[in-house]
Amino acid sequence: MTSITDAPPAVRRTAPFGLLGYVVLAAVVVYYAATHPFDGYITNILMQAATYSVAVMGLTVVLGLCGQINLAQAAFFGLGAYAVGLGTVDYGLNFWLCVGLGLVLVVAAGAFLGTSTLRLGGHYLAMVTISFQQIVTLVMVNWIPMTHGPDGVSRIPRPGLFTSAQGYLAFCVTVLAVVGYMVWRLPASPLGRAMRAVRDNELAASVAGIDVQRTKVTAFAICASLGGLGGALFAGGFAYVSPDQFSFAESIVFLTMVLLGGVASPIGAVVGTGLLILIPEWLRFLKSVPGLYLAIYGLAVILIVLFMPDGIWGWFSQWTRRFGRAAVAAVPADAAALELRGSVGHNNEVLRVEGLAKHFGGLKAVDGVSFTVKRGSVHALIGPNGSGKTTTLNVLSGIYTPTAGKMVLDGTDVSNLPPHRRTIAGLGRTFQNIRLFRSMTAVENVIIGAEHPGNPVGKAHHALDARARAALAFVGLGDRADEMVTSFSYGHQRLIEIARALAGNPTLLLLDEPAAGLNSTEKVELTGLLKRIAAKGLTILIIDHDMTLVSDVAEHITVLNFGRRIADGDPVSVLNHPDVVTAYLGSEPDAPH
Numbered sequence: 241m242t243s244i245t246d247a248p249p250a251v252r253r254t255a256p257f258g259l260l261g262y263v264v265l266a267a268v269v270v271y272y273a274a275t276h277p278f279d280g281y282i283t284n285i286l287m288q289a290a291t292y293s294v295a296v297m298g299l300t301v302v303l304g305l306c307g308q309i310n311l312a313q314a315a316f317f318g319l320g321a322y323a324v325g326l327g328t329v330d331y332g333l334n335f336w337l338c339v340g341l342g343l344v345l346v347v348a349a350g351a352f353l354g355t356s357t358l359r360l361g362g363h364y365l366a367m368v369t370i371s372f373q374q375i376v377t378l379v380m381v382n383w384i385p386m387t388h389g390p391d392g393v394s395r396i397p398r399p400g401l402f403t404s405a406q407g408y409l410a411f412c413v414t415v416l417a418v419v420g421y422m423v424w425r426l427p428a429s430p431l432g433r434a435m436r437a438v439r440d441n442e443l444a445a446s447v448a449g450i451d452v453q454r455t456k457v458t459a460f461a462i463c464a465s466l467g468g469l470g471g472a473l474f475a476g477g478f479a480y481v482s483p484d485q486f487s488f489a490e491s492i493v494f495l496t497m498v499l500l501g502g503v504a505s506p507i508g509a510v511v512g513t514g515l516l517i518l519i520p521e522w523l524r525f526l527k528s529v530p531g532l533y534l535a536i537y538g539l540a541v542i543l544i545v546l547f548m549p550d551g552i553w554g555w556f557s558q559w560t561r562r563f564g565r566a567a568v569a570a571v572p573a574d575a576a577a578l579e580l581r582g583s584v585g586h587n588n589e590v591l592r593v594e595g596l597a598k599h600f601g602g603l604k605a606v607d608g609v610s611f612t613v614k615r616g617s618v619h620a621l622i623g624p625n626g627s628g629k630t631t632t633l634n635v636l637s638g639i640y641t642p643t644a645g646k647m648v649l650d651g652t653d654v655s656n657l658p659p660h661r662r663t664i665a666g667l668g669r670t671f672q673n674i675r676l677f678r679s680m681t682a683v684e685n686v687i688i689g690a691e692h693p694g695n696p697v698g699k700a701h702h703a704l705d706a707r708a709r710a711a712l713a714f715v716g717l718g719d720r721a722d723e724m725v726t727s728f729s730y731g732h733q734r735l736i737e738i739a740r741a742l743a744g745n746p747t748l749l750l751l752d753e754p755a756a757g758l759n760s761t762e763k764v765e766l767t768g769l770l771k772r773i774a775a776k777g778l779t780i781l782i783i784d785h786d787m788t789l790v791s792d793v794a795e796h797i798t799v800l801n802f803g804r805r806i807a808d809g810d811p812v813s814v815l816n817h818p819d820v821v822t823a824y825l826g827s828e829p830d831a832p833h
């Protein structure tokens with residue numbers, strides 16, 4: 241393992257393609273769509289590709305950015321389409337009003353589905369979205385007085401401005417360009433970063449101050465709204481909608497489109513949609529041989545997914561990134577000094593824990609523990625393996641609900657708050673098993689730590705970026721801020737976690753075995769770092785098995801054994817306490833394990 245101060249020069253990537261380039265390209269495509277004399281068949285294919293792409297971009301958001309599955313996108317697409325179809329034909333409403341009503345309907349349906357089911361995740365979420373899809377299809381088919389049943393709705397008018405097929409196509413391409421831009425920029429926004437953090441590591445995201453449930457519901461609602469928008473445009477484009485166009489099979493087609501093109505980018509959504517619409521057309525000449533067309537179509541999709549697991553656009557961007565790397569420019573490490581919340585406060589106690597208990601069935605992992613952490617101190621929580629230290633930290637940070645007991649942080653009872661609210665209230669923490677957002681750079685990881693509403697640094701991106709760079713510089717990694725976290729050694733990843741917690745400006749920093757897995761040089765450097773943090777007045781509660789580190793930095797030690805507190809006091813008295821020597825230290829106080 242490399243030393244934790246052994247860092248290569250800084251790099252910062254330059255954006256290859258900015259807003260101006262995008263606008264120019266989009267304008268050229270829209271102009272081409274509006275003026276090129278396509279025949280009716282091509283116009284229909286392009287119209288389908290444009291409207292489907294809008295819906296598939298919804299999956300880029302929910303699946304690509306937030307990591308949540310949605311197997312009901314065709315249902316949202318159908319709801320948008322029926323809102324326009326029924327609203328304009330049966331009720332004589334204005335086209336734009338129907339699009340608006342359709343959007344309200346799908347956002348409400350998406351938010352309801354998300355709120356009620358997103359806690360489930362994984363297979364359960366997939367099952368619930370399939371059920372929703374089936375319910376919507378059943379309603380479309382069987383509620384005949386309302387939906388016209390299997391006959392569908394025909395003669396759907398287009399809006400006055402775009403009555404010609406070509407004009408309407410140009411309009412759909414314009415909408416696609418606007419949606420594409422928003423989806424393209426979303427990952428770099430606070431909401432997009434929160435979604436990526438949730439996708440990479442939910443637990444770390446919640447402890448960094450992100451409301452995980454709200455982020456997932458928002459992603460789901462955005463996905464649903466893009467599905468509904470695509471459907472509304474589709475209805476105007478084809479003038480006819482029927483239930484079979486929005487079946488479960490179509491949801492699978494939408495999913496295949498996004499996976500095939502590349503789930504991480506809106507360009508992938510367009511590429512995948514275009515291909516899955518065009519391949520059947522290209523293979524149409526094979527339809528004379530029964531089954532051959534489907535076999536070749538299936539094989540083509542399998543081969544692409546097999547050899548390009550990140551989709552076509554994912555493969556292409558990886559390939560271009562190799563050239564991009566050569567073009568990155570070195571930048572000076574010019575971070576400002578890191579300001580931390582000092583030892584000033586309304587009382588001398590930063591944390592008071594009273595009668596804390598956490599039982600797992602019959603196992604009393606934490607059993608009536610009480611202790612107080614003094615402001616500006618370094619307080620260690622030690623004990624043998626399985627004595628309940630990490631469980632205590634998990635209860636303190638809100639990951640586990642306590643069986644009993646109370647926690648007061650800086651005068652506020654946080655016992656019933658979820659993890660992100662505790663972070664806002666002033667807790668920062670690191671994990672025994674490092675939990676970084678692995679698809680991001682070091683600075684992005686740390687910005688997420690800085691971004692919660694409790695941080696006085698504010699919401700402006702430049703302020704958050706400066707704060708994150710200052711935190712990275714403080715831990716010795718300022719000149720590697722723009723590198724992906726996966727390129728860092730284990731020891732450096734621990735430092736990035738500490739920087740992420742520091743960037744949030746906590747009142748109390750919880751460190752769960754920060755020295756675990758570090759070599760002796762790195763431990764010495766970590767000790768120095770903890771002393772520098774303590775010197776700034778920040779209160780620390782640290783768990784570690786390394787007695788040299790603990791004795792070096794801690795002013796107060798609490799010892800747990802079998803979930804109970806067996807000693808509490810200054811290091812000298814605690815480390816010589818007979819119960820502690822028997823239970824934990826043995827005859828050699830400096831080498832417990």
Ligand SMILES: Nc1ncnc2c1ncn2[C@@H]1O[C@H](COP(=O)(O)OP(=O)(O)OP(=O)(O)O)[C@@H](O)[C@H]1O
Pocket residue numbers: 600603605623624625626627628629630631632
């Ligand atoms: N989620 C859980 N479900 C059931 N039991 C758990 C859970 N988490 C912890 N435990 C149990 O609670 C006890 C305390 O575990 P904990 O991880 O808090 O100990 P620790 O003191 O941090 O140990 P170590 O020093 O090895 O990290 C152990 O017996 C452990 O198996």
